[in-house]
Amino acid sequence: MRPVTPSARVNRRTVVSTLALLPVATATLLSASVRAEATTEIDPLPSWNEGAARKAILDFVRATTDASSPDFVAPEQRIATFDNDGTLWVEQPIYTQFAFALDRVRAMAPMHPEWKETQPFKAAIEGDTKTLADAGERGLLKLIMATHAGMTTDEFQNIVLDWLANARHPKFQRPYTELVYQPMLELLAYLRATGFKIFIVSGGGVEFMRPWTDKVYGVPPERVIGSSVKTQFEIRDGRPELLRLPEVNFIDDGAGKPVGINEHIGRRPIAAFGNSDGDLQMLEWTTKVDGRRLGLIVHHTDGEREYAYDRRSAMGRLDVALDAAAANGWVVASMKSDWKRVFSFQ
Amino acid sequence: MRPVTPSARVNRRTVVSTLALLPVATATLLSASVRAEATTEIDPLPSWNEGAARKAILDFVRATTDASSPDFVAPEQRIATFDNDGTLWVEQPIYTQFAFALDRVRAMAPMHPEWKETQPFKAAIEGDTKTLADAGERGLLKLIMATHAGMTTDEFQNIVLDWLANARHPKFQRPYTELVYQPMLELLAYLRATGFKIFIVSGGGVEFMRPWTDKVYGVPPERVIGSSVKTQFEIRDGRPELLRLPEVNFIDDGAGKPVGINEHIGRRPIAAFGNSDGDLQMLEWTTKVDGRRLGLIVHHTDGEREYAYDRRSAMGRLDVALDAAAANGWVVASMKSDWKRVFSFQ
Numbered sequence: 011m012r013p014v015t016p017s018a019r020v021n022r023r024t025v026v027s028t029l030a031l032l033p034v035a036t037a038t039l040l041s042a043s044v045r046a047e048a049t050t051e052i053d054p055l056p057s058w059n060e061g062a063a064r065k066a067i068l069d070f071v072r073a074t075t076d077a078s079s080p081d082f083v084a085p086e087q088r089i090a091t092f093d094n095d096g097t098l099w100v101e102q103p104i105y106t107q108f109a110f111a112l113d114r115v116r117a118m119a120p121m122h123p124e125w126k127e128t129q130p131f132k133a134a135i136e137g138d139t140k141t142l143a144d145a146g147e148r149g150l151l152k153l154i155m156a157t158h159a160g161m162t163t164d165e166f167q168n169i170v171l172d173w174l175a176n177a178r179h180p181k182f183q184r185p186y187t188e189l190v191y192q193p194m195l196e197l198l199a200y201l202r203a204t205g206f207k208i209f210i211v212s213g214g215g216v217e218f219m220r221p222w223t224d225k226v227y228g229v230p231p232e233r234v235i236g237s238s239v240k241t242q243f244e245i246r247d248g249r250p251e252l253l254r255l256p257e258v259n260f261i262d263d264g265a266g267k268p269v270g271i272n273e274h275i276g277r278r279p280i281a282a283f284g285n286s287d288g289d290l291q292m293l294e295w296t297t298k299v300d301g302r303r304l305g306l307i308v309h310h311t312d313g314e315r316e317y318a319y320d321r322r323s324a325m326g327r328l329d330v331a332l333d334a335a336a337a338n339g340w341v342v343a344s345m346k347s348d349w350k351r352v353f354s355f356q
Numbered sequence: 357m358r359p360v361t362p363s364a365r366v367n368r369r370t371v372v373s374t375l376a377l378l379p380v381a382t383a384t385l386l387s388a389s390v391r392a393e394a395t396t397e398i399d400p401l402p403s404w405n406e407g408a409a410r411k412a413i414l415d416f417v418r419a420t421t422d423a424s425s426p427d428f429v430a431p432e433q434r435i436a437t438f439d440n441d442g443t444l445w446v447e448q449p450i451y452t453q454f455a456f457a458l459d460r461v462r463a464m465a466p467m468h469p470e471w472k473e474t475q476p477f478k479a480a481i482e483g484d485t486k487t488l489a490d491a492g493e494r495g496l497l498k499l500i501m502a503t504h505a506g507m508t509t510d511e512f513q514n515i516v517l518d519w520l521a522n523a524r525h526p527k528f529q530r531p532y533t534e535l536v537y538q539p540m541l542e543l544l545a546y547l548r549a550t551g552f553k554i555f556i557v558s559g560g561g562v563e564f565m566r567p568w569t570d571k572v573y574g575v576p577p578e579r580v581i582g583s584s585v586k587t588q589f590e591i592r593d594g595r596p597e598l599l600r601l602p603e604v605n606f607i608d609d610g611a612g613k614p615v616g617i618n619e620h621i622g623r624r625p626i627a628a629f630g631n632s633d634g635d636l637q638m639l640e641w642t643t644k645v646d647g648r649r650l651g652l653i654v655h656h657t658d659g660e661r662e663y664a665y666d667r668r669s670a671m672g673r674l675d676v677a678l679d680a681a682a683a684n685g686w687v688v689a690s691m692k693s694d695w696k697r698v699f700s701f702q
Contacts, residue, residue, distance in 0.1 A: 086576060163618055207578070220622040230432060231622030232553070232578075241618060243611040243637055250641045252618050259619075265589040272509055272587060272598050273605075274620060276566040276577030291589055294596045 054200040057193040057351045063306070063343040067197065070304040074280065075204045081302035085205045089279040091271060091292060092198070094212035094219060094236075096285040096326060097308050098227060100189040102317040103180065107218050108150065110173055112137075114157035122156075131156070143324075151258075158215060159239050159256035162246075166254055167221045174222060184355070187226050192354045193343075194283075194308075198227055206281070210234045211271055213263035213288055217254075235274045237262045263288045268295035285310065290331040293340060305340035307331060312345040315352045400546040403539040403697045409652070409689040413543065416650040420626065421550045427648035431551040435625040437617060437638060438544070440558035440565060440582075442631040442672060443654050444573065446535040448663040449526065453564050454496065456519055458483075460503035468502075477502070489670075497604075504561060505585050505602035508592075512600055513567045520568060530701070533572050537654075538700045540629075544573055552627070556580045557617055559609035559634050563600075581620045583608045609634045614641035631656065636677040639686060651686035653677060658692040661702060 058064040073081040074088065095101035115125070115134040125131035130149035133141035142149065158166065179189055198208055210229050212219060216236030223229045238259040241252040262270040268291050271279065281304040282289070282296035289307070297303040309328065310319050320328040335342050345352060404410040419427040420434065441447035461471070461480040471477035476495035479487035488495065504512070525535055544554055556575050558565060562582030569575045584605040587598040608616040614637050617625065627650040628635070628642035635653070643649040653674070656665050666674040681688050691698060 086570070209578075216619070216622070224432070232555075232620060234622065238619060241615050243614045243641070245640070245644075248644070250614065250637070250644050252614060252641075268589045268596065268598060269587050273562070273584060274578060276562070276580065291596070294591070295589070295598075298594070298596050 054203070055193065055196050057196055057349060059348055059350055061348055063341050063348045066304070066341045067200075067306070070281065070302065071200065071204050073302050083280055083302070087277065087280060088201075088204075088206040089209065089275060089277050090201050090206045090281040091209045091211045091235075091267075091275075091279045091283070091296065092194075093284040093286070093289045093292070094210050094214055096310065097283055097289070098190055098194050098210070099186065100179065100182075100316065101285075101326060102310075102319070105214065106186045107214050108153075109177065109186075110170070110218065111150075111153045111157045113173060113177065114169070115153060118157065154215075155239070155256040158218075159254045162251040162253055163217060163241060164251070166217055170218055170221050182353075187222055188355065189353060190226055191308075191349070192351050192356075193349045195227070195354075197283075198229070201281070202228065208233060209271070209275060209279075210236070211262065211267050211282075211292060212236045213261070213266075215239075216262075235262055235270045265291045267292035271295065280304070282306075283308070284331070285326075285328060287327050287329055287331045290334060293331065293334070293338070297338060297340065305335070305338060307335050307340055307342050309342050309344045311347070312349075312352065315356060316345055318346075400549070401539065401542050403542055403695060405694055405696055407694055409687050409694045412650070412687045413546075413652070416627065416648065417546065417550050419648050429626055429648070433623065433626060434547075434550075434552040435555065435621060435623050436547050436552045436627040437555045437557045437581075437613075437621075437625040437629070437642065438540075439630040439632070439635045439638070440556050440560055442656065443629055443635070444536055444540050444556070445532065446525065446528075446662065447631075447672060448656075448665070451560070452532045453560050454499075455523065455532075456516070456564065457496075457499045457503045459519060459523065460515070461499060464503065500561075501585070501602040504564075505600045508597040508599055509563060509587060510597070512563055516564055516567050528699075533568055534701065535699060536572055537695070538697050538702075539695045540654075541573070541700075543629075544575070547627070548574065554579060555617070555621060555625075556582070557608065557613050557628075557638060558582045559607070561585075562608075581608055581616045611637045613638035617641065626650070628652075629654070630677070631672075631674060633673050633675055633677045636680055639677065639680070639684070643684060643686065651681070651684060653681050653686055653688050655688050655690045657690045658695075658698065661698040662691055664692075 055064055055067065073079050074083040076082060092098055095105055099106070112134050115131055119125055119135050122131070125135060130142055130145040130153060133145065134153055174185065174187055177186060178184060179186055182189055201208055208229055210219065210223060210227070210233065212235070214236050216234055216238050219236055220231040220234050223234050224231065240255045240257045240259040242255055244251050244253055260266065260270065267289065271292065278299065279296045280301070282293050283306045284293060285308040293305040297305040307328070310317055312318060319326050320332060322329055332342070334340070401410055401413065419425050420429040422428060438444055441451055445452070458480050461477055465471055465481050468477070471481060476488055476491040476498060479491065480499055507515070520531065520533055523532060524530060525532055528535060547554055554575055556565065556569060556573070556579065558581070560582050562580055562584050565582055566577040566580050569580050570577065586601045586603045586605045588601055590597050590599055606612065606616065613635065617638065624645065625642045626647070628639050629652045630639060631654040639651040643651040655674070656663055658664060665672050666678060668675055678688070680686070
């Protein structure tokens, strides 16, 4: 599941120009023979069909990384932010983290006999999706707090990894970590090879993502920004621990995304990638400034290979942001027409 | 003020092993001639006297970065965290950020005639340090909120940079950004060259530090963790901005440091560096676990070249953490005896 090695995918000229950004000691090690190879072109985005979306990405990267370009951006300013659910991996029929919470409620139910008579726990145990939907965000928050708090950060990490190792997606019958979009993995590798620092900026829980993002996306924990609960430092049996409290610390969604980006990165991105109205402000924050910028929205148009939804469907919402895309010149990438493959196994 | 280039200071064997951590494409570029040079030893810590502190640092780095060592730590786990005030730069006679706040009150006073009659603003304007000291943390917070909020993040960054360009330290009569400890700059460069990711974890305001840490320490904004005010996303005249609100978001001090580290990095450090009781929990969080770890405290023992203070002096507090150092095997580096130079200009 690790993204392809950049050198295997991007054109060699790109590799050489990336290496040129490394410390002098490294740059001087480039032998003439390697420079000679630099003319071989290898497609960095093989799972993207020819079209406007693919062209916009390639043009943007060339314009911002070619030192002779008027739109050149210094390497330290090459920040790219990616939403996770629906942008890098599947978010249907429900958010993966919600599936995790429901499974955790069922696993923890024997220790909580009162849940059999208390909503939304009763509905979670019984798989009563109608009642769960009616319980709304407030109900979801109750389930999250009951299942995501009350343990140390180290314990929670193990719970997440155990669950991911065993859980299977209902439609694809595969581990969730295989349901990541192959074209987006190629895009991550391409940006990385051209000197971009990649951050995930997700409404999902930061500690639900960090245990696996490095392995799956090549994005290390310190480059993952997400929602969080409060934690508390404690010495337990002589060992320092952080206890997860059932209290919201930060919601990294909507207008919270620019706030989270600023808190964690301290620089404005020059490229941002999302798929829903929750990404609107991140895309605005990134693109509505001077200088060459890229905003891209993944449009779920492929009911066969993945799911088809937008606007105000029950499954997700891409409404205001879809209109804003047209107004702001953001790229709308259609899964059906822009992607040769959706998943690596297809 | 940029730290010395790693290649100029560290021994070449270290450089070669660091390069080995870079992507395969780079590693294969290492020519045989460079490998042959790897035996030349260059002292990575020339401003550190021979002694226990220096030896502990060198031993720790060798033990954790030599692949044949039983204490070897994989590169992605090599996280080192540094306090800022008093650990990397001067914090006397008052925190630099406090000096900034006082200057800002004076600069803003004409727009706030009511401050002439309101404490602690009156004391700030008049330089009445006794009244300021009596106003305590609550008074300081009032000054911070009045001077650090009410503008956009971009505006605040410019205010900080303007101030730093003109302000001079009362004892040394130099810009504050020159009052960084030369031995610590060497340590940062050494750790960077041996594959460590370096983070600043300071009680100071994160947006007070980020405008200059890359230039002065080689630590980019996304690796700076600090205290913060809340911010709010707004579209102003068609442009997205983050407005700084007069409300505390996070205090990155004491037991807040492990919390901040976990929120931003998502991994436990293996080395931590501080100088006061505010760093106690960060050092505990880092070192009181299995595996080879390094905790180090900078001890301000040099009243001549810098300042001498510890325990419960009016100038700063290193009390509980100094006792904990002895109990936990943390290194206590004495400015007077362990450092050949304190500042680059000495």
